[in-house]
Amino acid sequence: MSTGTSWALPRGLIVVLSLASLVLVSAGMRSLAGVVGPAFLALMIVITVQPVEAWLQRHRVPGWLAATATIALAYAILLGLVAALAVSVARLATLLPTYGPQFTDLLNEVVGRLDDLGVTPAQIRSALAYFDLNNLLALLQVLLSRLAAVLSDLLFLGALILFMAVDAAHFPRQLAAAARIRPDVVVALQSFAAGTRRYIVVSTVFGLIVAALNVAELYWLAIPLPLLWGLLSFITNYIPNIGFVLGLLPPAALGLLQGGPRLLVLVVLAYVITNFVIQSLIQPKFVGDAVGLSITLTFLSLVFWSAILGPLGALLAIPLTLLAKALLIDIDPATRWAIPLISGAASDAAPGQPAAPRSTAATDPE
Numbered sequence: 001m002s003t004g005t006s007w008a009l010p011r012g013l014i015v016v017l018s019l020a021s022l023v024l025v026s027a028g029m030r031s032l033a034g035v036v037g038p039a040f041l042a043l044m045i046v047i048t049v050q051p052v053e054a055w056l057q058r059h060r061v062p063g064w065l066a067a068t069a070t071i072a073l074a075y076a077i078l079l080g081l082v083a084a085l086a087v088s089v090a091r092l093a094t095l096l097p098t099y100g101p102q103f104t105d106l107l108n109e110v111v112g113r114l115d116d117l118g119v120t121p122a123q124i125r126s127a128l129a130y131f132d133l134n135n136l137l138a139l140l141q142v143l144l145s146r147l148a149a150v151l152s153d154l155l156f157l158g159a160l161i162l163f164m165a166v167d168a169a170h171f172p173r174q175l176a177a178a179a180r181i182r183p184d185v186v187v188a189l190q191s192f193a194a195g196t197r198r199y200i201v202v203s204t205v206f207g208l209i210v211a212a213l214n215v216a217e218l219y220w221l222a223i224p225l226p227l228l229w230g231l232l233s234f235i236t237n238y239i240p241n242i243g244f245v246l247g248l249l250p251p252a253a254l255g256l257l258q259g260g261p262r263l264l265v266l267v268v269l270a271y272v273i274t275n276f277v278i279q280s281l282i283q284p285k286f287v288g289d290a291v292g293l294s295i296t297l298t299f300l301s302l303v304f305w306s307a308i309l310g311p312l313g314a315l316l317a318i319p320l321t322l323l324a325k326a327l328l329i330d331i332d333p334a335t336r337w338a339i340p341l342i343s344g345a346a347s348d349a350a351p352g353q354p355a356a357p358r359s360t361a362a363t364d365p366e
Contacts, residue, residue: 030308037312042160044319045074047193048200050168063169071165078157081235088232091225092250096257188330195322198290206283207237210275214247217270221263223251237279239314240287240298244275291322292343 029036049070056066179186211234218226229251236243248271255267284295293301301321305313313320325342329335 026308033309033313037309037316038157039160040316040320040323041078041312042157042164044196044200044316045077045161046164046168047196049073049077049165050193051197053165053169054172067165067169070168071162074161074165075158078154078161082154084231084235088228088250091228092253095224095254184333185331188326191330192322192326195291196319199287199318199322202283202286202290203238206278206286207234210234210237210244210278213274213278214251214271217274218251218267221255221266221270223254223258223263223267226251233275237283240284240302240317242280242302242314244271244279247271247275287318288343291318292339293318293321293325294343297321297342 052073053066053070056069057063061069175186175189211230214233215226215230218229223229229247232250233244233247236247239246248268252264252267252271256264259266284298287293288295288298298318298321302314302317305317305320307313309316309320329338329342
């Protein structure tokens with residue numbers, strides 16, 4: 001009589017195969033970044049606004065009207081995001097040529113100081129070749145052309161948002177049916193959606209605080225268009241860790257051209273005191289507690305998703321990481337031991353850890 005024997009791959013080989021699979025999947029996503037990024041942006045927007053539809057239906061608003069209002073809100077968020085970025089770049093491109101004389105005076109001052117330090121004229125000319133206002137304007141024109149390409153994708157994004165919003169109206173019932181067969185999968189998806197909404201709420205609150213402080217500081221320093229740069233700070237706040245640097249560049253450039261190095265230093269100091277402290281030191285802790293990710297993991301997710309999906313990956317880094325966490329860790333009880341490790345929480349019940357399986361029938365607004 002033969003005895004059955006169990007066979008399993010060595011753990012080291014499993015790790016190697018998992019890493020190889022990660023590389024292949026990452027390469028595939030990078031090659032399809034033009035589809036994956038916009039599709040996930042549409043999903044994140046729909047997840048964010050879906051509670052509005054449920055709230056309207058609970059208050060006896062007709063289903064078609066609640067769905068229409070939700071879709072309109074999603075479109076408003078998308079168009080507001082793109083319009084704010086486009087206007088910021090366009091206004092900066094319009095303002096910079098008016099500072100031509102100041103730019104020339106600044107370069108002459110730099111040349112004089114370099115000459116006093118013993119730098120040869122040939123070395124000065126070679127160095128100044130990179131500091132040309134026309135080169136900066138050409139870069140801004142490239143950014144505008146890329147934003148135009150983004151605008152051309154709005155039809156694709158709009159269609160995705162429309163289809164996803166329509167499906168979202170029936171999704172609670174579908175989750176309730178799936179929970180009877182695969183409760184762990186439903187719990188993982190609920191954890192992803194809840195974590196994404198918490199991330200949006202926390203980032204929005206901190207973004208409003210930072211934007212208000214930036215507008216006040218730029219008004220006080222007499223930097224042109226302070227409201228526009230405050231809006232840019234609000235948008236870049238959704239980019240973890242380095243968002244404040246992107247929001248700093250336009251007002252810092254205008255400060256240098258308008259008031260020289262002194263005003264540049266004042267603008268940088270103002271942003272470091274407010275944006276860096278709030279966005280890079282305080283906010284990541286609140287974000288990590290809200291979504292169940294450690295500060296280190298939020299930074300690594302920014303680097304990873306930026307490399308895979310480009311600038312849109314930086315904006316979506318945290319929600320994308322939450323989705324990966326839901327599909328790779330939350331979905332399987334055998335892997336949930338890793339949740340406290342990636343959350344950085346000291347307790348066993350880490351923030352963002354999936355709750356016990358439950359029926360989703362109660363979430364059905366109908």
